[in-house]
Amino acid sequence: MSWDISKIDKWTWKDHPPGAVIKDPGNSRQFKTGGWRTLRPIRDEEICNQCLICFMFCPDSAIKAEGEKITTFDLDFCKGCGICAEECPQNAIEMVDEAEVQDTVE
Amino acid sequence: MVIAKSNTLALQGTEAVALAMKQINPDMVAAYPITPQTEIVQGFSQFVADGDVDTHLVNVESEHSAMSACIGGAAAGGRVMTATSSQGLALMWELLYIASGLRLPIVMPNVNRALSAPINIHCDHSDSMGARDAGWIHLFSENAQEAYDNTLQAVRISEHPQVRLPAMVMLDGFIISHSLDRMESLEDSTAKEFVDVFKPEFSLLDAKTPTCIGAFDGLYGYFFEFKRQQEEAMRNAFQVVKDVGQEYGELTGRSYGVFEALGLEDAEFAIIVLGSAAGTVRHEVECMRSRGIPIGMIKLRLFRPFPAKELVEAVSHLKAVAVFDRSDTFAGGMGGPVFTDLRSAFYESEKKPLMVNYIYGLGGRDLPVELINKAATELQQVAQSGQVKEKINYLGLKE
Numbered sequence: 001m002s003w004d005i006s007k008i009d010k011w012t013w014k015d016h017p018p019g020a021v022i023k024d025p026g027n028s029r030q031f032k033t034g035g036w037r038t039l040r041p042i043r044d045e046e047i048c049n050q051c052l053i054c055f056m057f058c059p060d061s062a063i064k065a066e067g068e069k070i071t072t073f074d075l076d077f078c079k080g081c082g083i084c085a086e087e088c089p090q091n092a093i094e095m096v097d098e099a100e101v102q103d104t105v106e
Numbered sequence: 107m108v109i110a111k112s113n114t115l116a117l118q119g120t121e122a123v124a125l126a127m128k129q130i131n132p133d134m135v136a137a138y139p140i141t142p143q144t145e146i147v148q149g150f151s152q153f154v155a156d157g158d159v160d161t162h163l164v165n166v167e168s169e170h171s172a173m174s175a176c177i178g179g180a181a182a183g184g185r186v187m188t189a190t191s192s193q194g195l196a197l198m199w200e201l202l203y204i205a206s207g208l209r210l211p212i213v214m215p216n217v218n219r220a221l222s223a224p225i226n227i228h229c230d231h232s233d234s235m236g237a238r239d240a241g242w243i244h245l246f247s248e249n250a251q252e253a254y255d256n257t258l259q260a261v262r263i264s265e266h267p268q269v270r271l272p273a274m275v276m277l278d279g280f281i282i283s284h285s286l287d288r289m290e291s292l293e294d295s296t297a298k299e300f301v302d303v304f305k306p307e308f309s310l311l312d313a314k315t316p317t318c319i320g321a322f323d324g325l326y327g328y329f330f331e332f333k334r335q336q337e338e339a340m341r342n343a344f345q346v347v348k349d350v351g352q353e354y355g356e357l358t359g360r361s362y363g364v365f366e367a368l369g370l371e372d373a374e375f376a377i378i379v380l381g382s383a384a385g386t387v388r389h390e391v392e393c394m395r396s397r398g399i400p401i402g403m404i405k406l407r408l409f410r411p412f413p414a415k416e417l418v419e420a421v422s423h424l425k426a427v428a429v430f431d432r433s434d435t436f437a438g439g440m441g442g443p444v445f446t447d448l449r450s451a452f453y454e455s456e457k458k459p460l461m462v463n464y465i466y467g468l469g470g471r472d473l474p475v476e477l478i479n480k481a482a483t484e485l486q487q488v489a490q491s492g493q494v495k496e497k498i499n500y501l502g503l504k505e
Contacts, residue, residue: 008328011328011331012331013330013331013332013334013335013338014335016328016331016332016335018209018270018307018335018339019207019208019209019210019270019308019319019332020207020208020319020320020321020323020328020332021208021308021317021318021319022317022318022319022321023308023315023317025316025318
């Protein structure tokens with residue numbers, strides 16, 4: 001039996017696989033964990049020299065790159081740990097209070 | 107009915123359980139010695155050393171590790187067993203809930219022994235009763251024969267697809283574990299056929315369908331749903347216990363249900379008891395019945411899940427019931443665990459007997475026939491007068 005977890009929020013207690021087993025590999029992509037975040041990384045593109053150190057250090061693979069260039073932070077999975085900002089040799093990443101960023105955006 | 111060939115043996119309770127484990131031939135056993143369980147695993151270790159079983163025996167440094175290793179082994183798809191007693195069971199505590207929460211069908215004989223303090227190595231049920239809400243199936247045995255029979259059946263009950271819960275098989279410390287008892291054992295091949303092969307639904311070693319077992323339940327939170335599933339599995343277990351007990355009866359001539367009743371049809375009052383004391387109670391009940399006294403008894407075999415419906419049906423017509431508990435709940439006048447459960451089971455019932463509780467045998471205090479007679483005589487007075495003088499009684503206490 002296979003469990004498509006995309007509608008997991010709609011499942012009743014009868015729908016879950018017994019023993020909380022996770023049967024389908026790779027389904028963590030469907031399980032968004034960015035809601036943990038209280039601090040959001042903001043990258044200054046002027047200062048960033050595309051060394052990709054942040055890309056390598058991100059424990060959640062939440063920093064996206066294309067053609068050896070950082071494109072974006074995947075906020076569905078970034079937990080705001082700040083390792084990228086800590087490791088950045090250029091100090092190009094700033095961790096900003098999530099509430100303030102949301103206020104600005106909205 | 108064709109009964110399978112059996113061998114009559116004289117074995118201690120620990121040896122009877124070790125023999126059952128040998129015939130089950132688990133993939134893995136992880137255990138740590140503790141009195142009075144030690145001789146189970148000691149005996150089983152000999153079978154491993156002699157090459158009588160294929161089991162991978164893991165000598166661990168504590169019961170916490172024993173149950174941890176069993177959880178790993180069961181998650182890997184193996185049929186695993188361990189055995190423990192008292193403080194050993196207490197040290198397994200957090201893992202007991204993990205084993206049941208992950209729905210791993212681990213079978214564990216528990217040789218009932220008092221929990222400290224003061225330090226006491228003798229029998230009472232405080233160890234397993236403390237684990238009554240841990241999501242394990244609890245089967246109680248009266249003697250070496252039942253400890254053997256229950257161990258074999260526990261494998262089938264525990265691994266049933268509608269159940270998949272760990273199970274404890276209780277046998278009273280020293281009274282059963284270290285007493286030489288006459289019993290019938292199955293042929294190895296018959297036992298092997300009965301327990302069959304474990305077919306895990308998930309296995310960490312199944313490389314074709316990789317699984318993750320024991321993950322965080324997520325920030326959305328599904329914990330509640332999994333607990334409800336566990337409760338459902340417990341409800342399913344009633345029928346499975348009965349079916350397996352009946353099938354075992356067809357094989358051996360010894361059928362098992364959720365409890366065993368004696369003389370309830372024409373009784374006016376009865377004693378409910380579990381464990382080895384049932385043998386002594388039965389003797390006294392039979393003596394009293396031969397004198398025309400309308401007493402009956404129930405030997406409770408299945409304590410978790412608690413067969414409330416069946417118990418209510420069986421004793422609601424009586425005038426009085428005495429529940430014997432070999433442990434206390436220390437709830438301040440609520441009585442022992444079987445007593446509180448039985449009273450709760452009767453809440454909706456219009457017809458109900460008067461109920462008294464006898465807490466007995468704590469720390470191995472003896473329960474001679476005279477004390478059972480004393481309780482039965484008091485119970486008769488309750489039935490005749492319709493009055494309960496003392497709800498919670500301590501049988502054999504120096505007072």
